[in-house]
Amino acid sequence: MDYQLSEEQQMLVDMVRRFVRTEICPLEDNLDPDAGEIAPEDSERLKEMTRNMGLYGLGIPPEFGGPDVDVTTQTLLAFEMAQHRAGLYNPCYNVFGGAGLAQLYEATDMQKEKYLYPVLRGEKTSFFALTEPSGGSDPGRAIQTRGVQDGDDWILNGAKIFISGADHADFGILFARTSEDKTRNGVTCFLVDTDMPGFHVRRVVHTLRSTKYATEIQIENLRVPKENILGELNKGFAIANDRLSRYRIPYAAGCIGVAIKAQAMAIEYVKIRETFGGLLASRQAIQWMIVDNEIDIRTSRHICMEAAQKADRGDDYRTEAAMAKLLGSEAGGRVVDRVMQIHGGYGMTKDLPLERWYREMRIRRIGEGPSEVQRLVMARNIIGGSFH
Amino acid sequence: MSIRLEKPFQALTPENIEPIQGQLGVYQLADASGDIFYIGYAGGRSLFGLHGELKREMQENSDGTQFRCEVNMQYISRYEELLMLHKYDFGELPERVLNEYPHKIGVLSPGN
Numbered sequence: 001m002d003y004q005l006s007e008e009q010q011m012l013v014d015m016v017r018r019f020v021r022t023e024i025c026p027l028e029d030n031l032d033p034d035a036g037e038i039a040p041e042d043s044e045r046l047k048e049m050t051r052n053m054g055l056y057g058l059g060i061p062p063e064f065g066g067p068d069v070d071v072t073t074q075t076l077l078a079f080e081m082a083q084h085r086a087g088l089y090n091p092c093y094n095v096f097g098g099a100g101l102a103q104l105y106e107a108t109d110m111q112k113e114k115y116l117y118p119v120l121r122g123e124k125t126s127f128f129a130l131t132e133p134s135g136g137s138d139p140g141r142a143i144q145t146r147g148v149q150d151g152d153d154w155i156l157n158g159a160k161i162f163i164s165g166a167d168h169a170d171f172g173i174l175f176a177r178t179s180e181d182k183t184r185n186g187v188t189c190f191l192v193d194t195d196m197p198g199f200h201v202r203r204v205v206h207t208l209r210s211t212k213y214a215t216e217i218q219i220e221n222l223r224v225p226k227e228n229i230l231g232e233l234n235k236g237f238a239i240a241n242d243r244l245s246r247y248r249i250p251y252a253a254g255c256i257g258v259a260i261k262a263q264a265m266a267i268e269y270v271k272i273r274e275t276f277g278g279l280l281a282s283r284q285a286i287q288w289m290i291v292d293n294e295i296d297i298r299t300s301r302h303i304c305m306e307a308a309q310k311a312d313r314g315d316d317y318r319t320e321a322a323m324a325k326l327l328g329s330e331a332g333g334r335v336v337d338r339v340m341q342i343h344g345g346y347g348m349t350k351d352l353p354l355e356r357w358y359r360e361m362r363i364r365r366i367g368e369g370p371s372e373v374q375r376l377v378m379a380r381n382i383i384g385g386s387f388h
Numbered sequence: 389m390s391i392r393l394e395k396p397f398q399a400l401t402p403e404n405i406e407p408i409q410g411q412l413g414v415y416q417l418a419d420a421s422g423d424i425f426y427i428g429y430a431g432g433r434s435l436f437g438l439h440g441e442l443k444r445e446m447q448e449n450s451d452g453t454q455f456r457c458e459v460n461m462q463y464i465s466r467y468e469e470l471l472m473l474h475k476y477d478f479g480e481l482p483e484r485v486l487n488e489y490p491h492k493i494g495v496l497s498p499g500n
């Protein structure tokens with residue numbers, strides 16, 4: 001497979017790389033090491049820059065006003081956008097805009113008017129609520145939030161956990177069981193407004209990462225009109241599944257981007273740091289760590305690009321996306337760990353971004369489906385059928 | 389488990405600050421009657437962590453100011469949580485917080 005960048009791709013990569021180095025990294029010098037946002041005036045200024053670059057709203061389909069950038073190029077840019085302290089969970093502090101909830105592109109016209117277009121205009125924010133206290137890796141069976149029909153409405157009751165952004169959101173996509181079927185076939189996807197009576201964000205769920213924290217939601221007799229069903233009744237799991245597959249490529253790319261940056265830091269450091277009368281770069285133990293990092297980065301990047309190219313061709317990319325997610329998150333963790341080791345005591349401090357990446361990268365092996373589930377997805381696709 | 393900071397306030401005095409070490413965490417300041425007028429945190433750039441922040445607050449605030457604090461490595465998410473709780477309990481954020489850190493905070497409805 002040939003990963004030679006086209007002239008246009010190289011130009012875009014160079015442009016975003018320069019943007020990260022000259023616009024994003026200097027701002028972080030004055031932010032708290034765990035900060036998750038920049039000042040509103042900086043955010044607006046930088047968004048104006050990305051609009052002028054023609055890259056605002058990456059991931060938004062061109063027919064909805066986004067730039068016409070394919071998945072492969074978006075992946076190349078995602079490698080670059082992650083290369084700063086907050087880059088894993090806040091790549092470029094979202095100044096390139098977001099695609100929002102991709103599931104809304106398939107929504108009804110009414111739903112698009114009320115939810116999709118305001119998101120694209122930056123007027124509304126959203127959340128995605130799938131995981132429950134009863135489990136997240138097998139949501140089709142774990143979902144216990146119930147939806148019961150009452151006339152033209154549905155009454156929802158239940159709880160969701162590890163939901164990012166629900167406390168700030170105007171609305172969200174929420175999955176509930178709407179039939180007696182205990183499998184994925186009895187799940188429906190609802191659009192819920194956060195100001196609807198019965199919607200509660202009960203607490204912040206504190207984790208290894210301080211920014212983009214998760215929340216716990218409780219739903220108490222939340223009345224939702226049937227017009228707010230996204231997709232078809234009892235077929236909501238397909239929507240969840242689509243989101244999970246689709247998001248694995250950029251998720252992996254973020255991990256790989258951070259690994260690339262950490263490796264660059266290591267290479268720079270070993271050429272100046274002396275121990276026992278010689279540079280770290282001359283020590284075989286260090287050289288092997290650098291080489292192992294490179295192997296991790298190149299193999300995970302290769303699979304990530306393969307997944308992106310298959311997605312662009314319209315081929316089934318589920319196996320490659322799961323492999324990219326698994327490799328990217330695990331390789332990223334190993335790379336950051338080695339780079340911390342190379343930096344010694346400084347690697348543990350908040351003076352460097354490594355300790356933040358180390359904490360956040362650990363989450364990536366769980367978030368968006370743990371490594372074990374990625375293996376399950378691949379096994380199903382490779383062996384065929386569903387042997388479980 | 390309560391998510392509010394419920395330990396009793398102490399007077400913001402050198403004796404009470406002395407035992408507090410330079411760890412990361414969050415803190416609240418209240419006036420003599422116990423009304424909270426500031427919520428802050430000691431983050432990764434705070435010199436001497438909570439100890440340093442509270443010492444600075446002592447120099448900048450009047451006698452009678454009280455404080456309570458919590459060591460917390462996840463100081464940003466805990467800080468945001470305390471702001472949301474304050475808004476839920478009292479309807480608005482402390483004025484000094486609004487002036488120093490104007491940003492959109494989330495909405496919690498934690499119950500009592």
